Amino acid sequence: xxxxxxxxxxxxxxxxxxxxxxxxxxxxxxxxxxxxxxxxxxxxxxxxxxxxxxxxxxxxxxxxxxxxxxxxxxxxxxxxxxxxxxxxxxxxxxxxxxxxxxxxxxxxxxxxxxxxxxxxxxxxxxxxxxxxxxxxxxxxxxxxxxxxxxxxxxxxxxxxxxxxxxxxxxxxxxxxxxxxxxxxxxxxxxxxxxxxxxxxxxxxxxxxxxxxxxxxxxxxxxxxxxxxxxxxxxxxxxxxxxxxxxxxxxxxxxxxxxxxxxxxxxxxxxxxxxxxxxxxxxxxxxxxxxxxxxxxxxxxxxxxxxxxxxxxxxxxxxxxxxxxxxxxxxxxxxxxxxxxxxxxxxxxxxxxxxxxxxxxxxxxxxxxxxxxxxxxxxxxxxxxxxxxxxxxxxxxxxxxxxxxxxxxxxxx
Amino acid sequence: xxxxxxxxxxxxxxxxxxxxxxxxxxxxxxxxxxxxxxxxxxxxxxxxxxxxxxxxxxxxxxxxxxxxxxxxxxxxxxxxxxxxxxxxxxxxxxxxxxxxxxxxxxxxxxxxxxxxxxxxxxxxxxxxxxxxxxxxxxxxxxxxxxxxxxxxxxxxxxxxxxxxxxxxxxxxxxxxxxxxxxxxxxxxxxxxxxxxxxxxxxxxxxxxxxxxxxxxxxxxxxxxxxxxxxxxxxxxxxxxxxxxxxxxxxxxxxxxxxxxxxxxxxxxxxxxxxxxxxxxxxxxxxxxxxxxxxxxxxxxxxxxxxxxxxxxxxxxxxxxxxxxxxxxxxxxxxxxxxxxxxxxxxxxxxxxxxxxxxxxxxxxxxxxxxxxxxxxxxxxxxxxxxxxxxxxxxxxxxxxxxxxxxxxxxxx
Numbered sequence: 001x002x003x004x005x006x007x008x009x010x011x012x013x014x015x016x017x018x019x020x021x022x023x024x025x026x027x028x029x030x031x032x033x034x035x036x037x038x039x040x041x042x043x044x045x046x047x048x049x050x051x052x053x054x055x056x057x058x059x060x061x062x063x064x065x066x067x068x069x070x071x072x073x074x075x076x077x078x079x080x081x082x083x084x085x086x087x088x089x090x091x092x093x094x095x096x097x098x099x100x101x102x103x104x105x106x107x108x109x110x111x112x113x114x115x116x117x118x119x120x121x122x123x124x125x126x127x128x129x130x131x132x133x134x135x136x137x138x139x140x141x142x143x144x145x146x147x148x149x150x151x152x153x154x155x156x157x158x159x160x161x162x163x164x165x166x167x168x169x170x171x172x173x174x175x176x177x178x179x180x181x182x183x184x185x186x187x188x189x190x191x192x193x194x195x196x197x198x199x200x201x202x203x204x205x206x207x208x209x210x211x212x213x214x215x216x217x218x219x220x221x222x223x224x225x226x227x228x229x230x231x232x233x234x235x236x237x238x239x240x241x242x243x244x245x246x247x248x249x250x251x252x253x254x255x256x257x258x259x260x261x262x263x264x265x266x267x268x269x270x271x272x273x274x275x276x277x278x279x280x281x282x283x284x285x286x287x288x289x290x291x292x293x294x295x296x297x298x299x300x301x302x303x304x305x306x307x308x309x310x311x312x313x314x315x316x317x318x319x320x321x322x323x324x325x326x327x328x329x330x331x332x333x334x335x336x337x338x339x340x341x342x343x344x345x346x347x348x349x350x351x352x353x354x355x356x357x358x359x360x361x362x363x364x365x366x367x368x369x370x371x372x373x374x375x376x377x378x379x380x381x382x383x384x385x386x387x388x389x390x391x392x393x394x395x396x397x398x399x400x401x402x403x404x405x406x407x408x409x410x411x412x
Numbered sequence: 413x414x415x416x417x418x419x420x421x422x423x424x425x426x427x428x429x430x431x432x433x434x435x436x437x438x439x440x441x442x443x444x445x446x447x448x449x450x451x452x453x454x455x456x457x458x459x460x461x462x463x464x465x466x467x468x469x470x471x472x473x474x475x476x477x478x479x480x481x482x483x484x485x486x487x488x489x490x491x492x493x494x495x496x497x498x499x500x501x502x503x504x505x506x507x508x509x510x511x512x513x514x515x516x517x518x519x520x521x522x523x524x525x526x527x528x529x530x531x532x533x534x535x536x537x538x539x540x541x542x543x544x545x546x547x548x549x550x551x552x553x554x555x556x557x558x559x560x561x562x563x564x565x566x567x568x569x570x571x572x573x574x575x576x577x578x579x580x581x582x583x584x585x586x587x588x589x590x591x592x593x594x595x596x597x598x599x600x601x602x603x604x605x606x607x608x609x610x611x612x613x614x615x616x617x618x619x620x621x622x623x624x625x626x627x628x629x630x631x632x633x634x635x636x637x638x639x640x641x642x643x644x645x646x647x648x649x650x651x652x653x654x655x656x657x658x659x660x661x662x663x664x665x666x667x668x669x670x671x672x673x674x675x676x677x678x679x680x681x682x683x684x685x686x687x688x689x690x691x692x693x694x695x696x697x698x699x700x701x702x703x704x705x706x707x708x709x710x711x712x713x714x715x716x717x718x719x720x721x722x723x724x725x726x727x728x729x730x731x732x733x734x735x736x737x738x739x740x741x742x743x744x745x746x747x748x749x750x751x752x753x754x755x756x757x758x759x760x761x762x763x764x765x766x767x768x769x770x771x772x773x774x775x776x777x778x779x780x781x782x783x784x785x786x787x788x789x790x791x792x793x794x795x796x797x798x799x800x801x802x803x804x805x806x807x808x809x810x811x812x813x814x815x816x817x818x819x820x821x822x823x824x
Contacts, residue, residue: 067532068532069530069531069532070531071485071486071530071531071532072529072530072531072532073483073485073530074483117484117529117530117532117534118481118483118484118485118529118530119481119482119483119484120479120480120481120483120484120529120534120537121534121537122529122532122533122534122535123534123535123549125532125533125548128544128546128547128548128549128657128658129657129658130542130544130549132540132542134540135540136537136540137535137540137542140658144662152661152662153655153658153659153660153661153662154661155585155586155661157577158577158586158588160574160575160576160577161574161575162572162573162574162575163572163573163574164572165569165570165572173567174567174570176570186696187696243565245540245541246540246541246552246565247565248565249564249565249566249567250556250564250565284598284599
């Protein structure tokens with residue numbers, strides 16, 4: 001961003017230069033200037049904050065969204081508090097071109113939202129906070145209060161989140177994962193239990209930390225003495241991918257078909273978790289290498305992976321969590337009937353005496369019936385499990401809730 | 413995102429349900445469907461990729477940007493390859509409402525860009541990659557080739573990037589930093605040298621990794637044997653802030669005045685780096701605790717911090733890099749004349765026999781004259797330094813370049 005040429009500075013634009021330098025050194029305090037949020041256009045320089053305030057959460061948890069768009073003919077907002085997929089509400093324009101709407105009061109939650117300007121999705125330029133879900137970005141709206149406080153960054157000891165590359169002989173290339181070590185890990189010689197936490201279709205190794213608030217949930221539960229300090233390993237469950245978008249070497253991310261057959265349901269990821277990931281973790285971290293200090297949990301596709309992993313390795317895990325996923329007979333999709341095989345695995349799982357099998361699903365989840373079917377089979381074989389049915393559907397709001405409720409049950 | 417109620421599934425919407433499940437399990441391959449990038453509207457579900465391709469980098473490094481906006485009356489693009497601040501180029505609409513423009517060929521670089529739709533800044537919904545500069549977000553356009561290959565994720569061993577909280581008694585609360593450990597760190601017992609790498613005004617502890625591509629630059633230089641394996645510690649240089657936006661506890665991020673007096677130039681950050689950060693790093697990492705294995709470098713405000721740190725601690729650092737920053741006599745801003753004090757410090761620095769003082773500045777940098785003044789004082793006192801003058805101004809393109817050139821000179 002070229003501002004001016006050096007030779008001009010002394011001769012022609014000294015006042016501008018001095019202003020920039022004074023701003024730079026904080027001698028002029030931009031924040032102390034009077035801010036008229038209804039009149040001023042957004043500033044574009046990266047150093048200067050946007051003077052339009054959006055979103056503004058009021059004391060009663062109603063929220064005002066604002067966008068300065070004098071040339072637009074329609075501005076709408078969509079957000080995760082709305083019922084239904086892609087519902088929008090129109091903002092109202094004032095005489096200066098500032099559009100605004102107040103919604104709510106909203107229940108405390110870590111919401112996503114975005115604007116639409118003349119039909120085009122627009123991230124709020126007044127809000128630097130963005131969360132990515134697969135290839136989609138939305139702004140963050142955090143409404144604090146009972147129900148969302150575990151997701152907030154609190155003034156408590158924080159764990160460390162690391163981005164770690166590891167070799168995966170099973171899959172054939174190096175892959176990336178996110179690892180949370182709990183507060184105190186770096187100052188102790190203690191060994192810790194490990195939760196392997198798996199994302200859903202369209203997600204990647206950044207999903208649980210970014211959308212699932214896994215670090216905040218663990219930090220807060222540990223600070224409240226409600227969960228044991230544990231390591232959380234968040235892998236990438238798409239076996240044709242090395243890492244999240246933009247984070248993989250170019251040639252690895254070419255020709256990737258995330259939804260291709262033989263990918264999510266190839267079994268490769270599940271095999272690599274057991275043969276590649278767990279040995280890496282147990283070699284490089286201070287870990288209790290025992291099934292009762294080892295948990296696996298996942299949402300949606302990650303729940304499918306979790307079931308496969310515990311069914312194929314019934315002696316390896318003391319705890320498992322299956323979120324928003326159940327059993328599917330592949331026959332209905334033109335595959336072979338897999339009911340008998342599944343029931344045999346469930347029998348083995350039962351004999352392995354797992355400490356906890358936890359199942360969570362929303363009442364409106366589009367995979368609800370598969371969970372009914374899974375529970376029917378577990379009941380038939382008298383396998384014990386804890387079942388949590390929540391409101392809502394196939395959403396991160398539910399998966400954050402489930403992690404908040406599952407983590408305290410682990411490693412007790 | 414409520415899709416349908418469970419009871420409806422079997423009775424009414426079985427075909428839709430089966431389609432969703434089939435997509436979910438990858439039995440239908442969405443990517444294999446024919447894609448007509450000129451005709452189709454962006455899909456909005458997070459699992460489905462946007463079918464408009466943007467940006468598309470062609471073989472000759474020209475780039476096509478596309479946005480589907482049938483209701484918009486004006487669509488423009490702005491990007492870091494354009495000369496001047498906020499320059500825009502108009503896209504052209506076809507009869508379906510798809511807007512497009514082809515620019516370049518562009519020199520290889522890690523660019524930021526965004527659209528403007530009817531005057532409102534819009535992040536490209538087809539591009540999941542975003543980089544944040546302070547409170548501003550832009551999309552990423554990576555043009556590969558000579559000049560940007562050090563910034564790319566290559567198929568080489570990767571270091572680990574961690575987000576670490578540490579106590580800062582000097583500043584008075586816990587603070588956050590980003591730490592890069594080089595490939596092999598976790599498998600060795602070796603001790604490593606450390607580069608403390610400081611950001612500019614408006615930045616934070618995420619800036620060097622996100623905008624500066626510090627991890628990629630180090631990974632690639634180390635793989636090419638051009639830089640020694642080193643730990644890189646990227647702090648938050650705003651002493652009133654605990655962490656990047658959204659990452660600090662609520663009460664810590666209230667009433668923060670980043671540009672307030674007594675903040676960036678209070679000296680508190682510099683003091684905390686020496687008294688809080690370095691001891692934390694040397695306690696928790698395998699570090700060579702010796703000035704010749706300790707470097708500090710920073711850009712802009714971080715260059716100012718770097719000069720303060722080496723001037724106040726001339727025996728502590730063997731290497732220093734000052735990017736896009738020089739000397740200012742505070743008298744011109746109503747402060748006291750600090751020339752004499754600075755020259756006395758420079759004399760001490762000279763006697764400390766630092767191994768390398770490296771200075772980089774762009775010809776068009778608005779702080780260029782301050783670098784002329786710094787060099788005049790260093791020359792007057794016969795202090796040796798390496799000077800690198802590049803094209804361009806006060807930009808991340810230059811700071812990435814400077815890190816690429818400085819890192820190979822460290823710890824030799």
